[in-house]
Amino acid sequence: MRLTCPICGERDRREFYYKGDAVAEHRPDPDAGEAAWDDYVHLRDNPAGVTRDLWYHEMGCNAWVVVTRNTLTHEVIETRLATGGGA
Numbered sequence: 001m002r003l004t005c006p007i008c009g010e011r012d013r014r015e016f017y018y019k020g021d022a023v024a025e026h027r028p029d030p031d032a033g034e035a036a037w038d039d040y041v042h043l044r045d046n047p048a049g050v051t052r053d054l055w056y057h058e059m060g061c062n063a064w065v066v067v068t069r070n071t072l073t074h075e076v077i078e079t080r081l082a083t084g085g086g087a
Contacts, residue, residue, distance in 0.1 A: 004079045007061045015059035020044065022052040022066045022082070048072055054082060 001013040021044075028036040050070050057063045064082035069075060 001074060001076070003055065003065070003067055003076060005057050005060055005063060005065060006079060006081050007063050008057065011057070011060060015057060016065070017056040017058045019054040019056060019064075022054040050077065 002010050003013050003016055004010045005015075028040050048071055050068065053067045053069065055065045055067050057065060066080050066082050067076060068078040070077065
């Protein structure tokens, strides 16, 4: 898969580190309990279709990039710099 960094241009996805969903994470309260923390740390959605992911251009300019892509077709729909809260 190729990703287009808004700063560096098109690159192989191996230059990037995948962070996960490009949405604000809702961290449990420190006293939320073991089940809440287990879900937060270990469980991730695995949607089929269009997703927004956060990628870090580790082997390039060190930018955080939001990638909109289709997990069924592997089409990269859009890439843009992440701003503010990471999305």
